[in-house]
Amino acid sequence: MRIALFITCFNDTMFPRTGRAVTELLERLGHTVEFPQGQTCCGQMHFNTGYRPETLPMVRRFAEVFAGYDAVVAPSGSCAGMVRDHHRVVAAQYGDAALAEAVEHVVPTVYELSELLVDVLGVTDVGAYFPHRVTYHPTCHSLRMLRVGDRPLSLLRAVKGIDLVELPAAESCCGFGGTFALKNADVSNAMLADKMRHVQDTGAEFLCAGDNSCLTHIGGGLSRLRTGVGTMHLAEILASTEGDVR
Amino acid sequence: MSAADNVVWLGTPAFPEAARAALADTRLRANLRRATGTIRDKRLAVAAELEDWEELREAAATIKRRTLRHLDHHLLRLEKAVTAAGGVVHWASDAADANRIVTALVKATGEDEVVKVKSMATQEIGLNEALADAGIRAYETDLAELIVQLGGDRPSHILVPAIHRGRSEIREIFRREMGEWGRPAPEDLSDEPRDLAEAARLHLREKFLRAKVAVSGANFAAADTGTVAVVESEGNGRMCLTLPETLITVMGIEKVLPAFADLDVFLQLLPRSSTGERMNPYTSLWTGVTEGDGPRNFHLVLLDNGRTATLADEVGRQALACIRCSACLNVCPVYERTGGHAYGSVYPGPIGAVLTPQLAGIENAASLPFASTLCGACYDACPVKINIPEVLVHLRAEAVEAKRRDRLLPTSEALAMKAAGAVLGSPRRLATVQRLAATGARLLARDGLIGALPGPFARWSGTRDTPVPARESLRAWWRRTRPAGSEGRSTTAEGKGRR
Numbered sequence: 001m002r003i004a005l006f007i008t009c010f011n012d013t014m015f016p017r018t019g020r021a022v023t024e025l026l027e028r029l030g031h032t033v034e035f036p037q038g039q040t041c042c043g044q045m046h047f048n049t050g051y052r053p054e055t056l057p058m059v060r061r062f063a064e065v066f067a068g069y070d071a072v073v074a075p076s077g078s079c080a081g082m083v084r085d086h087h088r089v090v091a092a093q094y095g096d097a098a099l100a101e102a103v104e105h106v107v108p109t110v111y112e113l114s115e116l117l118v119d120v121l122g123v124t125d126v127g128a129y130f131p132h133r134v135t136y137h138p139t140c141h142s143l144r145m146l147r148v149g150d151r152p153l154s155l156l157r158a159v160k161g162i163d164l165v166e167l168p169a170a171e172s173c174c175g176f177g178g179t180f181a182l183k184n185a186d187v188s189n190a191m192l193a194d195k196m197r198h199v200q201d202t203g204a205e206f207l208c209a210g211d212n213s214c215l216t217h218i219g220g221g222l223s224r225l226r227t228g229v230g231t232m233h234l235a236e237i238l239a240s241t242e243g244d245v246r
Numbered sequence: 247m248s249a250a251d252n253v254v255w256l257g258t259p260a261f262p263e264a265a266r267a268a269l270a271d272t273r274l275r276a277n278l279r280r281a282t283g284t285i286r287d288k289r290l291a292v293a294a295e296l297e298d299w300e301e302l303r304e305a306a307a308t309i310k311r312r313t314l315r316h317l318d319h320h321l322l323r324l325e326k327a328v329t330a331a332g333g334v335v336h337w338a339s340d341a342a343d344a345n346r347i348v349t350a351l352v353k354a355t356g357e358d359e360v361v362k363v364k365s366m367a368t369q370e371i372g373l374n375e376a377l378a379d380a381g382i383r384a385y386e387t388d389l390a391e392l393i394v395q396l397g398g399d400r401p402s403h404i405l406v407p408a409i410h411r412g413r414s415e416i417r418e419i420f421r422r423e424m425g426e427w428g429r430p431a432p433e434d435l436s437d438e439p440r441d442l443a444e445a446a447r448l449h450l451r452e453k454f455l456r457a458k459v460a461v462s463g464a465n466f467a468a469a470d471t472g473t474v475a476v477v478e479s480e481g482n483g484r485m486c487l488t489l490p491e492t493l494i495t496v497m498g499i500e501k502v503l504p505a506f507a508d509l510d511v512f513l514q515l516l517p518r519s520s521t522g523e524r525m526n527p528y529t530s531l532w533t534g535v536t537e538g539d540g541p542r543n544f545h546l547v548l549l550d551n552g553r554t555a556t557l558a559d560e561v562g563r564q565a566l567a568c569i570r571c572s573a574c575l576n577v578c579p580v581y582e583r584t585g586g587h588a589y590g591s592v593y594p595g596p597i598g599a600v601l602t603p604q605l606a607g608i609e610n611a612a613s614l615p616f617a618s619t620l621c622g623a624c625y626d627a628c629p630v631k632i633n634i635p636e637v638l639v640h641l642r643a644e645a646v647e648a649k650r651r652d653r654l655l656p657t658s659e660a661l662a663m664k665a666a667g668a669v670l671g672s673p674r675r676l677a678t679v680q681r682l683a684a685t686g687a688r689l690l691a692r693d694g695l696i697g698a699l700p701g702p703f704a705r706w707s708g709t710r711d712t713p714v715p716a717r718e719s720l721r722a723w724w725r726r727t728r729p730a731g732s733e734g735r736s737t738t739a740e741g742k743g744r745r
Contacts, residue, residue, distance in 0.1 A: 007720045009670055013680045014713060016720035035724045041670040046663060048620060050642030054667040061671070086639075144622035173579045177619025184617060185705035186266045190275075190583045191619075192709065220710030223695060 001031045001121070004069040006062075006110070008079040009041035015212045018075050021239035022113060025126060026073070028239075038065040042074075044082035047090065049179045056094045059087045063102035071120055072110045075235045077142025077210045080112040085145055112142060113235055114151040114210060124154045130240045131161030134232075135204035137195070137218070139211040140173050152210055152234055159237060167207075168198045176217035192221045200227060210234045252341045252372040253552070253606040255400065258590030260613035265584040274410050278585050281409045282576045288522025289573060289627070295524070296514070305511045307631040310567035313504055314557060320469040320502045321548060327472030331534020333544040338496075340551050345376035347547055348461065348494055352382050355492050357458045363476060363483040364388030365463025366404060366570055367496045367549055369592045370605070373461065384461065385427070385453050387482040389446050396423035402586030402594060404572040405520050410585045413437045424449050450482060460486040460541070464497040465516065465569065467546075468506040473533045474546065475509065477516060477526045487530045493541035498549050500566040512569060515629040520571035552605035561640040565600045567630045572597075574624035574634060580617055589614060596624035600637040608644050609652075615641035658702075673721070680719040687714045 003026055007019040023033045043058035062083065066072045074080040084107055091103040117123055136156060142148045156164050175181065175191025195218055199207050207222070209215050212233055219231035258264060268274060293299050313320055325335040338344035352360055360377065362368065362384050374384040374395075386395040393408040394401050397419045401407030408416070417437040424431040424445070429452050431445045462483065466475040474495055476483050487493060503509065517526040535544050557563050575581045575595030586594030591602040591611060599618060603611040615638045618624075624634040649657060656664070669675050690696050691714045699707035706712070718726070 009676065012676075012720045013683065013715050016716045016718060016723055019720035020723065035721070035728070037721060037725070038673055040673055040676050043670075046667060048639055048642070049659075049663065050615075050639070050644075050646035051660075051663045051667070052643040052646075054663060057667070057671045140619065140621035140623075144626060171623075173619050173621035173623070175579070175619060177621070180616070180619045182702055182705055184262050184265060184580070185708075186262070186269050187580055187583050187617075188619075189709050190269050191579055216713065217710065220712055223711040224709060 001070045003031050003033050003116070004066055004072045005033055005035050006039060006042075006066060006072050006074040006079070006083075007035070008074060008076045011075060011212055014216070015233065018212055018233040018235050021233065021235040022073065022075050025235060025239040029121060029123065029126065031121070034069070036065045042079040042082040042087075043090070044079060044086075045178055047082065047086055052090065053094060055086075055090050059090045059103065060095065060099055062087065063091075063099060063106050066106050066109070067102060069109060071116055072106070073113055073116045074110065075113050075210070075233060076212065077112045077139050077146050077148060078213060080110055080115075081141040081145035083107060083110045112146055112148060112210060113238075114142075114148050114155055115146065117155060117238075118151040125158035126155065126238050128158075128238045128240050129160040129242045129244075130237045132205045133163040133165060133203060134206045134208050134237065135165050135167040135199060135202040136170070136234075137167055137174065137199075137207060137209045137214065138170055139209050139214045142210045143171060148210070152208075155234070155238060156208065159240075162237070165202045165204055167202055167204075169194070170198075174214050174218050176214050178213070181217060188217075192217060196221050196225065196227070199229060204229060206230045206232045206237075208232050208234055208237055253370050253592050253602055254610045255590050255592075258587075261588055261590070261617040262613065264588035264590055265580075265617070268584040268588045273412065274585055275583065277410055277412050278582055281406065282582050285406075285522055285576045289519060289576065292518045292522050292524055296518070302511055302515055303629055303631055306515050306569075306629055307567065309503065309508050309511060310630050311564070313502060314500065314563060314566055317499060317502070317557065320504055321499055323469040323504075324467055324472060324502050325548075327468075327470060328474075328534060328544075328546050329472075331472045332536075333472065333534040333546055336545060336547045338547050338549045338551070341371035341549075344371045344496060344547055344549050344551070345373055348373060348496065349377060349380045349382065351492070351494050351545055352377065352459055353380065355459050357382075359383045359385065359453075359457070360459045360461050360494075361385050361387050361453050361457040361486045361490065362391070363460065363462035363486045364391045364407070364478065365461070365496065366592065367463045367498050368461060369401065370498075371496070371549065371551065373496065385450075385457075387450050387453065387486055388478070389443070389480055389482070392446055392450070393419060396420065396427060398423075400587060401592070403575060404570050404593065404595070404597075405575075406572075410587070413439060413442060416442055420445055428452055450485075454482075454485040454489055457486070457490045459492045459494065460490040462487060462493065462495045464495050464501055464546075466509060466512060467497060467502050468504075468509065469502050470505045471533055473506055473531050476530045477513070478528050478530075479521060479523075479526055481528050484528045484530050487532060488540050490541055492543040492545070493532075494545045494547065496547045496549055498551070499553050500568075516569055516571055519569075519573040519627070519629040552607075556601075556604040559604065562600070562604050562637055564632050565597065565604060565634075565637055567632055568597050568601065569630060570597075571629055573627040573629060574632075577623040577627045578618075579621060579623070580619065589617065596634045596638075597632070600632075600634055600641060603641050603645070608641060608648050612645045612648065615639075615645055677719065677721060680715065680722070683715045684717050684719075 043055035175188040215231040390408040403409040420431040696712040
């Protein structure tokens with residue numbers, strides 16, 4: 001299958017290792033991965049902060065750059081959710097008929113990583129090896145916008161050597177929320193404190209999620225408290241093999 | 247007086263500041279966590295009992311949206327049916343109008359006190375204060391509203407207005423204030439729930455037996471029969487709705503349902519969503535007046551107060567489907583930490599964040615649409631499927647547009663967004679900024695992490711370390727390691743040919 005990687009602007013800049021992991025993983029499963037260099041951002045930050053007209057160029061660019069692939073994969077539930085739920089809205093509000101049609105074509109090909117693996121490629125055991133205690137945080141947009149359900153967990157359960165432990169109050173928001181963390185910093189911190197406590201209660205060595213943005217927020221807090229708990233994107237655990245030592 | 251004067255508590259700081267104060271109150275946070283957690287779990291359990299829960303939600307959403315599309319028609323039908331049943335219908339365009347009507351109706355009875363059934367609509371218009379200005383004392387009879395009224399406080403939850411109070415606080419309030427308003431609390435009052443309830447019962451009973459006029463809200467009104475409905479848990483409402491001679495009901499125009507039979511759906515959804523009960527203990531239904539049974543005079547005040555304007559907004563209008571169950575408050579992680587007062591509005595929580603700016607005008611509640619992480623828990627919990635995150639984001643755009651209109655110079659946020667838009671509009675510019683950021687951040691970092699950050703990011707970096715941007719972005723890595731063909735530069739043309 002010819003799969004385009006939509007890395008997302010945040011991963012591209014901050015966590016290229018997640019993109020490398022997605023690439024390794026999909027190639028290991030026998031697929032062709034391409035990286036359209038014209039890609040930038042899904043426009044979520046602008047859209048969710050109320051800067052809606054500014055989102056249009058990014059929607060336009062996305063529809064152009066990612067047209068014509070068998071599938072587009074994003075290692076982010078949040079950005080995949082933005083494309084799936086809101087690109088049509090922006091196109092209808094500010095765009096032209098041609099854009100609306102282009103968006104209509106591209107949107108059904110866009111998947112979050114766990115959806116692509118389980119639903120499209122039909123695998124849950126990706127042949128990974130990760131001998132650590134891991135707990136999984138289902139990020140809000142994966143959970144409630146995309147409804148990925150237990151796809152990430154079934155992928156993690158199939159990882160060799162993993163000790164997967166349940167996160168208490170897993171479905172409660174970590175408090176990141178994009179610009180919410182700046183605009184309502186105090187509430188964000190209160191939510192973060194609870195999430196960190198739950199993570200620590202599991203005794204996990206790594207916190208795993210499908211969104212590096214939430215992980216940056218939680219991981220940044222865990223690091224400040226010197227908890228020793230690391231964060232890992234789902235893709236990185238799934239890409240790990242016996243040769244890797246973390 | 248405009249809608250904003252009442253729906254919004256003037257003088258309350260914007261949400262982020264009010265939230266900071268609430269977060270510092272450890273007792274408040276403990277009370278909230280316990281209360282919302284309990285109701286949340288009960289709601290999930292009783293909703294799961296119904297196999298057709300999702301169908302019920304869908305039915306309720308459909309009925310509400312259908313009704314709102316022809317609201318004028320259903321309201322006229324309601325007026326006709328209420329009048330035919332011996333009631334009198336009044337139309338109020340705003341809060342001042344409604345207060346004037348109710349005050350005149352009470353004055354006409356010659357009474358100077360009224361008993362009240364818990365009602366959001368009368369909170370919204372500030373009726374108690376307006377009655378007080380006219381020399382009429384309004385007694386709240388709902389237990390939680392009584393606690394709020396005696397405490398000189400404001401409600402902090404739609405269903406449980408005193409959710410922010412613990413039982414020892416309630417005991418203090420009863421001991422201190424009950425005597426001022428009527429029968430005092432017993433000297434040896436304990437903070438046991440049973441004793442507190444008994445003190446309230448005795449205090450209230452005097453008022454029920456004396457009252458000649460009652461004021462209520464309405465949960466529903468059926469347009470075909472003219473039947474008005476109130477659901478409640480304590481029986482206080484039932485006392486107010488049956489004992490007095492005159493009953494004045496103030497109802498938001500969005501509460502009308504086309505038919506009595508529609509109650510079938512809502513009376514299953516509301517108690518399960520709000521209190522986590524299969525059925526609420528008291529459901530009172532009344533249709534006009536009946537000789538020898540209940541109030542002899544019935545007035546229905548139909549309140550607009552911003553609702554028609556809300557109806558005109560295609561995305562925002564869905565907030566009018568709200569049945570005030572407060573399920574969204576109980577699942578909201580933001581509400582759970584801050585409580586209702588931080589919203590500075592009669593309607594707190596997620597529904598308040600979308601309803602208040604619409605009823606009162608975005609300029610009067612501009613911080614509320616941003617008081618959410620958009621986690622979506624409210625949408626999942628809503629029994630009438632109001633897509634609260636969708637409306638929040640829609641109103642954020644309105645808030646930004648309103649700021650743009652009002653200012654000649656853009657805000658620092660607008661400038662930042664513009665700059666970010668320029669960078670993200672071009673892969674070349676993005677690549678340049680990535681290189682600069684990676685270099686710049688290394689100057690700030692220690693051990694690969696960034697500590698304190700300047701400007702608006704200081705609030706972020708106060709509690710979190712930030713990783714340094716990668717030395718090599720993914721796009722740079724790809725260019726360096728992968729053959730040119732896999733860059734997908736010509737995918738547009740290629741892709742279209744392929745399809």
